[in-house]
Amino acid sequence: MPSTDPRFAAALQRFDAANARDPNVTIVDGQPQPKELVYAKRMTQWLNRLEPGASEAVQLAARSQHLMRWSIPRSAFPMDRPGYLKWRTTLYDFHAEKAGEILRKVGYDDATISRVQSLVRKQGIKTDPEMQLLEDVICLVFLENYFAEFAADHDEEKLIRILRRTWAKMSPRGHQAALALELPERERALIEKALGH
Secondary structure (H helix, E strand, O other): OOOOOOOHHHHHHHHHHHHHOOOOOEEEEEEEEHHHHHHHHHHHHHHHHHOOOHHHHHHHHHHHOOOHHHHHHHHHOOOOOHHHHHHHHHHHHHHHHHHHHHHHHHOOOHHHHHHHHHHEEEEEEEOOHHHHHHHHHHHHHHHHOOOOOOOOHOHHHHHHHHHHHHHHHHOOOHHHHHHOOOHHHHHHHHHHHHOOO
């Protein structure tokens, strides 16, 4: 349930205004929309479905997960696995810093800002229940909205490897939600193959 704190509404408004500047677009219902703004709203929607009582820090972290992601393109790093991992960790710090700047401007205290930044940096997966919740949401948003497009560009072996990695990051609750997704036949078959069903 969204917080009634006026700082929360102000933070979301600023996160969304920043992401609305994304030059990349996603087509939603036939209309082009800023890619990271769409992603951020999908994160909030999934969080509300999975855990309506999520803390304010988790709600803020979900909405700022990819804050201004286009600013550091994948092409700025070597196009191999180490380059990909370096890009990801660089992004975690970037998103956390940008989220912190906005949260400070709207009046949040250091403890809340630090907590949101820790979640955005993905610290404590598998040991922190709120981080695990956020990771489930990230995986569900990917599977529901981005996996089919991603799958079109990669071979089956790579996709199965990615699905197994994704599955390993999720909790039993996340697995249950993922298996209930309405996915195209090919993507559903890939998941079943990855899981050995």
